[in-house]
Amino acid sequence: MGLFDKLGGSLAQGVMGNMNEVSVDELTKDYGSYLMDGETIQLGFRLIRDVVLFTDKRIIDFDKQGATGQKMRVDSINLSSIIHVSAETSGFGMDDSEINLTYISSPYYRASGGVTVAEKTFEFPKKYNIQPLYKRLQEIAYENHENLNK
Template sequence: MGLFGNLTQGFMGNMSEVSVEELTKEYDPYLMDGETIQTGFRLVRDVVLFTNKRIVDFDKQGATGQKMRVDSINLSSIIHVSAETSGFGMDDSEINISYISSPYYRASGGVSVSEKKFEFPKKYDIQPLYKQLQEIAYENHENLNR
C-alpha cells in the first residue's frame, strides 16, 4: 500500500499492518527481556504492538514525531474483549479491550478498569486477533475468580 493509502487509513482512524521484522528493528529497545512482537500496526506515525506479554501503544507527538508517549497493557490484566466487524461501505472493524488498570487485581476496595479501542481497516481479518485476546481474557477471568 502506498503512502496515500496509509494516510487515507490514518485519517479514517484505522491501522495498517506492519511486518514483525520492521517493527522489531525500530522498537526492540522498548521490549522486555524475553518479549517478542507477535503482530503490529501503524496509524500514520503511531504504532501499536501486540507482543507475547503486552500491548504496547506508541503515540508520536509534535510536528517532528520526536516526542513519544509509550503506554502498555499487560496481557494478564485483560478481562473482556469485544469485536465489531466491518459492514457495508466505509465501516471499519474494531476490537475493544477492557483491562484492570489498578496495580492490585484483588484489592479489597475494588479495582479500576479501563478500556481501549483499536480500529482496523475493512480488509483486515480481526477474527484471529480477537480469538487470541478473548482466550487471554477468559483465562485471566478464570484465574481471578478461583
C-alpha cells in the first residue's frame, strides 16, 4: 500500500485546492483553545495543513505558514457580518464546489460613510454536498440583511 492509498486521497484533494471534513471532536481537541467562551464548533474542514472551522458564532480560518507549519495566521469572519452567499456546484471532471461569502469587514455595520466589504471563497471536494452549508449561510446572510435594513 502506497502513501497515496494510506491518505485516502486527501493529499490529492488538498493539492487540487479543496477541503476534507474533519470530526468535531478532533477539531475541538486541536483548536478548542481558539474558541470564545460558550462557542462551539459545528463543522470543520482540513486542507493539508490549513483548517476552517464553522462555529455557532463565526468562521475561523487557520493558515499554517512556513516549511514546518509552526507559524500560523488565524482569521475570523463573524457570522453577523455575512451579507451575501453564492455557491457553485461541481460539474463534470475535475471541477470542485465553491461557496463564496461577502461580508462586512469594517468595524461598524451601519457606518454613515459606507461600509467596507470583503470576499472569501471556500472550495470543497466534488463528493461533499455543499447544499446544507450553503442554505445555513444564506439564512444567516438573509437575517443579517433584514437586520441591517430595518
